[in-house]
Amino acid sequence: MPSLGAASREKKGPGSATLGPPAPRADAEGHPHAPSRDAGSVRSARAGRTWPFRAAPCVDGGLSMARPTDGARLGWSRARGARYSPLAVSASTDSPEERAEEPEDGDLDDGGLPFEGPPPAIYPVQLSSKHMDRDAVKVIRRLNRYGHTAYLVGGGVRDLLLDRRPKDFDVATSAKPGEVRRLFRNCRVIGRRFRLAHILFAGGKIIEVATFRRDPHQKFAQKRYPRRPPKTRANTPEPVWLSPIHSDVDEDADLLIRNDNVFGLPHEDAIRRDFTINGLFYDVKRGEVIDYVGGMEDIERRTVRTIGDPDVRFREDPVRILRAIKFSARIDMGISPDVYDAMVDFRSELERAARPRLLEELLRLMRGGAAHRSIYLCWDVGVLAELLPEVAVFQDDEAPGAGRTWGRLRAIDERHARGKLPSDAVLLAALLLGPIEEALEGVRDQSAAFEDFIEELAFRLALPRRIKDRIRLLVTSQRRLRAGKIGSLARREFFADAATLYALEQEARGAPVPEWAIDPAAAEEQAPRRRRRRRRRKKR
Structure with a gap:
């Protein structure tokens, strides 16, 4: 059996992941042989009656673990083409050197x-390879x-099921961040609240790898x-x-999530x-979708639905209201009636969310x-009245130019479709x-009026100063352009944005x-240069 050092010297193509130095299995603090709750774990103090539903896939198509983790375990095995049968797994006695192989x-x-x-619902699904990321x-x-157990997770799976090209691919795994870093030299661990592993590839591509997490409460x-869902695996x-379960939740209770960085199991992560x-x-x-929460049925119905009571879920994280709007608009999905009602009822909770998250x-x-x-949808x-009351009031009052707000947004969508x-x-x-032009109308000191607005x-949105100053330049230049x-x-640095x-x-x-607004760079080249006046020398 070759060592890790030999395996790491295999031929690598551009952007390929590389193995890290040999290291025994260890916990988050770096202690070797520490009992872990990874894919080999079978019994948990928190979990009651459990059903170990599947085996981890291996490179050759077999379904097994390379070595059992520390401690005697009892579980269930699913061999390919076999029925479910009990499997006794003995305690590991490997030395650190053997484990490093x-x-x-x-x-x-x-x-x-x-x-x-x-037991989740398991759907045999072969997703389109044209949208699949080879590095993931x-x-x-x-x-x-x-x-280690590892799956594609989140929005990438959703988009693949809808035959859309995912913006990014995220991986959820039983491996701790430190273990991921030891397996990939092109890895960095980031974050304080959420420890994540970023696997770096050529061209600036990043595959985000997160350990399965749980809410301890x-x-x-x-x-x-x-x-039984008709398309699930039969055996x-x-x-x-x-x-x-949200029992005895007080209406005035503070449910805002501030820390859930506790490692867990796949169903707890879901x-x-x-x-x-x-x-x-x-x-x-x-080639299987693993569904613990009824998401496949909502994919087929094209419905946005929260996992659990929407009232509680939006109070835990009000930004989820904006995410529901994003998914409904971007993927053309309907919003479940109870979710829509909760969005209306708890929209005021957005003021408690982190302001940079609201802007993002x-x-x-x-x-x-x-x-x-x-x-x-926000309106x-x-x-919209919570995030941008200035815009909401402008639209509610049907002020002059209110209809052009929707026209500009449609124009933005058209430019997005063209990749611009x-x-x-x-x-x-x-x-x-x-709203800004309404506030500046008839005002002599427009800079001061803009600052007041x-x-x-x-x-409210933690708007960076550079963006605020840029908006001022763009808006105040429109009168000259018209x-x-x-x-x-x-010749000004902001002209291209102002023309857009x-x-x-x-x-x-x-x-x-006009042509200069379509191609601002050409207009900049043709702009007349201001001639500098030569100073006359005084005659002595």
């Missing part, structure tokens, strides 16, 4: 890796080879489906879907997520190719243009867009 494909038996948890698959296979109920126990469509795992090797989610609504529908639900998304400052300026808004007085403005904002406004009006 990488298992060869032929060394992996076909007995199966025991794994605990309630490499990461998962390497984690599997070393005895969360309990859940197992509920049976009214009838598995009757599946259940999990729902968080129920702590926000929406059922984001709580799915995908087993790349076996607002920008995501604008960047995602569905800015018009996203902001309209309809009442969320404007900068963040242009996106916010397009949304705020009507933007001060509270900038605090008058056709480009002049020296074309002008083009969005022209498209919203249904007016033709």
Whole structure:
């Protein structure tokens, strides 16, 4: 059996992951042989009656663990093509040197890796390879080879099921962040509240790897489906879907999540997520979707539904309200009636969320190719009145130019479809243009009037000063551009963004867009240079 050092010298292509130095299995503090709750664990003090539902896939297609983790265990095994049968796993007596060796494909038996948890619904699904990321698959296979469970998770699985190209691919695993770092030299561990491993590849690509987590105070109920989902694998126990238990929740209780960085199991990780469509795992090797929360049925119905009571889930993290709007608008999904009602009832909770998160989610609504529908949903639900009351009042009053706000948002979506998304400052300026111009109308000191308008808004969303100053330049330059007085403005650093904002406004009006607004770079080259006057020398 070759050593890790030999395995690490294998030929690598560009962007491929590389093995780290030999190291025995260790816990988060670096102690070797520490008992771990990884894929080999079968019994837990928290888990009651458990059902170890599957084996970890190996590189050769077999289903087994490379070596059992410390401690005697008893579990269930699913060999390929076999029925479920009990499997006794003896305690490991390997030395650290032996544990450092990488298992060869032929060394992996076909007995199966025991794994605990309630029985999920398992759907055989072969996702489209044209949207699958090869580097994410490499990461998962390497984690599997070393005895860890690893799945694609979250939005990547959702988008693949909807035949959309995911923006990024996230991996959830039983491996601790330190263990992931020892397996990949191209890895860095980041975060304080959430310790995540980032696997770096060529071209700036990052595969995010997170350890399965749980809410230490969360309990859940197992509920049976009214009838077995028709597309699930037949040779598995009757599946259940999990729902968080929120008993005796006081209306005035502070439910805001501030720390849930506790390692857990796959089913515990699934129920702590926000929406059922984001709580799915995908087993790349076996081609199976693992569903603990009923997300596959909501994918088929194209419905946004929370995992658990939406009232409680939005109070735990109010930003989930914005995420529900984002998924509904971007993926063209309906919102469950109880979720919609909770969004209306608890929209005021957004003021308790971290202000930088609010700004980032607002920008995501604008960047995602569905800015018009996203902001309209925010206005309809009442969320816009919490985030941007200036815009909400402007639209409610049907002020002059209110209709052009929706026109500019539609123009932004068209540019996104063409791959020409404007900068963040242009996106916010397009949304705020009507209210700002109303506030500046007839005012001599426009800089002071702008500061009065933007001060509270900038605090509410933690708006960076550079973006605030940029918005001021873009908006105040529009009067000159409408008058056709480009002049020296074309040589200013912000001219391209100002021209883009002008083009969005022209498209919203249904007016033709001038050539200099379509190609600001050409206008800058043609701009007349200001001649410097030579100073006359005084005659002596």
